[in-house]
Amino acid sequence: MTHRANRTLRVEGLARVEGEGSLRVRSVDGRVESVELIIYEPPRFFEAFLRGRDFREPPDITARVCGICPVAYQLSSCRAVEDACGVEVGDELRALRRLLYCGEWISSHALHIYLLHAPDFLGFPDAIAMAGEHRGLLERGLALKKAGNLIMTAIGGRAIHPVNVRVGGFYRVPEPAELRALTETLKRALDDALATVRWAAEFDFPGVEVPYDLLALRDSEGYPLDRGEPVADTGLRFTASEFKTHVTEQQVQYSTALHARLDGRMYLTGPLARYSLNSDRLSALAANAAAEAGLGPRCRDPFRSIVVRAVEVVYAVEEALRIIEGYERPRAPFIDVEPREAIGHGITEAPRGLLYHRYQLGADGRIVTADIVPPTSQNQPAIEHDVARLVEQHADLDDHALVSLCERAIRNHDPCISCSSHFLDFTREDR
Amino acid sequence: MLSIAVWKFTSCDGCQLTLLDCEDELLPLARQVRFAHFTEMTSVSEPGPYDISFVEGSVTTPAEAERIQRIRERSTVLVVIGACATSGGIQALRNFADVEEFRSVVYARPEYIETLATSTAIADHVEVDYELRGCPIDKGQLLEVVTALAAGREPDLPETSVCTDCKRRGLTCVLVAHGTPCLGPVTHTGCGALCPAVNRGCYGCFGPMKQPNVPALLPLLRRSGMGDDELQMVFATFNAAAEWS
Amino acid sequence: MKPGDWLPLPYRVSRRVRETGDVVTLTLAPDGRSLPGFLPGQFAMLYAPGVGEVPISVSAIPGDGTLVHTIRAVGAVSGALHDARTGTVLGVRGPFGTPWRADGREDLLVVAGGIGLAPLRPVIRNTVARSPDRRLVLIAGARTPADLPYRRELDELSTRDGADVVLTVDRAAGHWTGRVGFVTEPLAVHPLDPDRTTALLCGPEPMMRFCARTLLDRGVPAERIEVSLERNMQCGIGSCGHCQLGPLLLCRTGPVVGYHVAEPLLMVKEL
Amino acid sequence: MNAVLDLAGLDALIGALRTSGRTVIGPVLRDGAICLDELTSAADLPSGWGVDAGPGHYRVHRREDTAVFGHSAGPQSWKRFLHPPRRALVTSGPDGFRPVREDPVDHAFVGVRPCDLAAIGKLRQIVGGPMPFVVAAECTEPGGVCFCASMGCGPSASGGYDLALTERIDEEGHRFFAVAGTHAGAELLDRLPGRPASERDFAQARSDVEGAARRMGRAMPDTDLRALLAANREHPRWAEVAGRCFTCGNCTMVCPTCFCVSTEDTNDLDGGAQRSQRWASCFEIDFSVLHGGAVRTSGAARYRQWMSHKLGTWHDQFGTSGCVGCGRCIAWCPAGIDITEEAAALADGVVR
Ligand SMILES: Cc1cc2nc3c(=O)[nH]c(=O)nc-3n(C[C@H](O)[C@H](O)[C@H](O)COP(=O)(O)OP(=O)(O)OC[C@H]3O[C@@H](n4cnc5c(N)ncnc54)[C@H](O)[C@@H]3O)c2cc1C
């Protein structure tokens, strides 16, 4: 028992998160004085070098921000450029995009659930050690992840940085047979996804509730993935073009990622927000699985995000099966997109939450300015807040136990540090 | 049992994710190798030395330039993975721009940000044993390196054009048959000709092949509709700082 | 493709003799079926399972069904073969290639550089065993004294009547009191009768070219100079295409080639 | 034995080959080119599609008629089936070495043009393997890069086929003059719904094919190519071509006779290994590697190897030319390097 009044906790090199970051917590007299999620991931200046590039390049270029959710970058950027150019793809191409996105959700969530997050609940340093005792479990997780990757490979050519996405649609649209070849695998994946919900529901959860506002997209139909309007649980609702009037970003000295606020308030985006604002839009099967897992219509417990992710996997697999079943090869793989002098906005639901892109185009089709707000920088203040609360509540724990609790608190949000560091507000904000 | 370490420098994580994307091979692999350091996957971190180090990412900060030296010292074989590590990656676009301007354009408080003026390949800093190209790398090539080194053989990593694999796959040349600009004839093979397979021209994400004849390609790209600006850009993206000529 | 052509037979390392720091001689005994007999100059494709397959000449022909190969470790495959312990199973295909044409009665001049002595060793041994009165001149070079293989055998040979053994090294070291310099130097002066000499050359290509030049200058006709050429070989049966040297497919029309055929080809850069 | 088939007869031919258990391969339109793929019926054939081909250029276009064989050589050749791009050879493990036995596919090739028929012969001479059932399509319409006539490999099929068809569309309809080249071909033809061929049918077919010989897009210089190449190993033209050549290997990959392979080992994760081969090209630097480096590093040397082998040293090695004049290497070379033009330049002593 090491209840010390003043202490500094440090985690150098957070493990099992995407990207590189560390954590520093300082407490004085049991009160947390500061929590710093330090993202030392070096900046890559995407927004700076997008200037002057051709309007057709953002899907390929911005995908490289993040190897974990490239499809999110590709689709947010496509939507933003198409918005600027005043076009929208038809239902058939949209369905194919949604299918591709389902693939990414399945793969990214399965990665997080099985390889990054579950070892926390079961007390292993990593998934391979976990497989020592629960081989079947990891095999199930990997099979699920593979099913997601197969969708991305079938449509995108490869799972990481797919090559087939372009402004206006795709370079080549698959033959129905190519997609239907996935059906059997996806049916098995659906069983695995349901089993994943039941399994995750049994974990021990410390039972915390977070107080922040929740922000997610809401689509006119279905659970939000590839489109929708931002809504908050405060009743706030705005269009993509108003994103930056509500979401503001600030630079902090210790991190290469910016911190975002929603109308000045701390907020959360990602599975918890998405689920809490859209649980009525789940398919019957997914909703049922959620209910059986004990999730109410809303979930504010970040530890339970693993269950929410599992429910979202059920939804994504089912959705993929539905799209494949109804798939007919679109007549043209893409629509023509002519550049014009305009500003466009695009928001989609990346596995980790809202991903906003904004491009200002010149008449010649060159990008004049670019702005990207990824989910992790939006969540960063909330993550730090979670950590602070835990440290206060569990001040009686020894450093080792407390540190691992803090690490878990961070992993709950599946932060993608690689993404978050690359996006800093493009416009200068000196405050 | 080989000990393997995976290191991240300035990058997007995609290349190391390729290891976790080996869904069918990960468990069999784990019987042959030990992950002694791989932050994305495990909390375990051994001090080394390591039999094989995979290094993802480019060097863009003074701290990284320091760190790669220590990793090299502790690694028997050092394999660089992906365009960032082999040529500086997309962030090497700064090498041709004013990084101070980049920094101030992107950051409200540029003085907080420590960065180098260039993004450089790992081989510019330490000796490298093998190079896996691509943005991202190819899973098959990654497994090839691991299995070859485990078996004591040379990994089979051809250095020829994408065309050779395009033809082995039986694809139709998009440049010749569709007039689509394609960098395949000068690009290092290894991806399995992904882009031509979706009726797209290769955009060079594996970087230049050995002895690329770029001057001979320029007129063909022009003929298939690329303007000077586009020509500039197509070589200056994922492997901007590589030796295209 | 006829798969049989590509299927190695298992042979077991029955003896391993260290020749120099990076050279060993392996005796391989068939582990079941055995291959047809080899002639001096011919080679086998030796397979280190899971590592790779490379061409290696026979360095002795015991006649009891075993194969003898001398291997210098220069890369992954030759390294794995070099490291193979007694009892290891290797894959063998062969015999491939053309033999030395050295059956006549005329004087035999053998010039070897480094590991190039290995393919010539069966000729030397046959001559000693079968034609004791035939004049035999051996000029062998190596980088250093320690790189000269088969030292005991060479010393024995040098005591034989009618056999001249000239050894030379690029760099002297240790107790070396012999010659220092390239093989071309003794070759240029060593007594020989150009009208009745057959010369067999094996070693690095530039060495063979210089030696052949020297011999031509001394009046030995190109038709009576034979060289063993080296190119990348992956099949041994003329169907992988790698071993081409102009019109030649060296695994079939080589490796032993008359210098009258080889010279015009070797003169062309990067052929 | 000969007969005249209509389209239904051709369909019956494909059907009969399929019922006999063969996998029927023939031309189909795919990705804007005439590719080779499995045929399930005559309806899969590229009816009414023709080809415009030039150096580094290939486009399919609509024909005015519905000819199914009215196109010249496409991006693929029959090599793909006789000598696949990748093939496992041997596995090794604790139980020794075993050949990898693939289930043999009994192929029937439909629509083999005479140049390709010659190529099949040359290729099999080197790589062996079972002979497929071959239905040749005599060439009545050469393309812009064809020069088989000057290589003595077309436009008429001179043997090596089971059946040869000559397609004709005129006022009398769409039909195929069919000749059997083997006993098996005759037997099959006998069972097909056709009418006996007349003298006139025969004469028409012959004159159509003879006409094709006069319409070849190109010709190889009429000289002893073997001697020409042997005499010009140091010609400055090689360095000049190297300026245009990508050394990308496309020409060798599309060539119906280029047979070179590289072998490689792959290790599975459980201690076993497999040796396999894949198409290789003399344009790959690694192709000529020796301990210490590659022999042919310059583009000039690699281009010289390819052309000298095709037209020259193939004679020394295999007693025949390695080129059949199909023109693929001209069309599918992205840089449009033309083997006939390069040969002519050597023959005329021209340096660009
Ligand atoms: C006909 C012939 C006979 C030979 N006899 C002997 C002998 O008796 N003893 C001996 O030690 N060496 C001999 N060699 C040379 C030996 O084959 C090479 O040293 C060996 O291939 C090197 O392979 P590696 O993988 O160890 O080296 P690396 O340098 O890693 O070679 C990589 C690949 O290149 C090819 N390669 C490299 N060097 C050669 C080469 N010299 N010849 C052919 N292919 C090569 C092989 O395909 C090899 O797998 C002979 C070569 C030939 C052609």
Ligand code: SF4
């Ligand atoms: S074809 Fe070119 S751009 Fe496409 S994946 Fe391959 S190397 Fe990358």
Ligand code: SF4
């Ligand atoms: S060399 Fe060219 S024209 Fe000749 S057979 Fe080969 S591809 Fe056809």
Ligand code: SF4
């Ligand atoms: S031209 Fe080149 S690839 Fe073709 S068969 Fe000859 S050596 Fe082989």
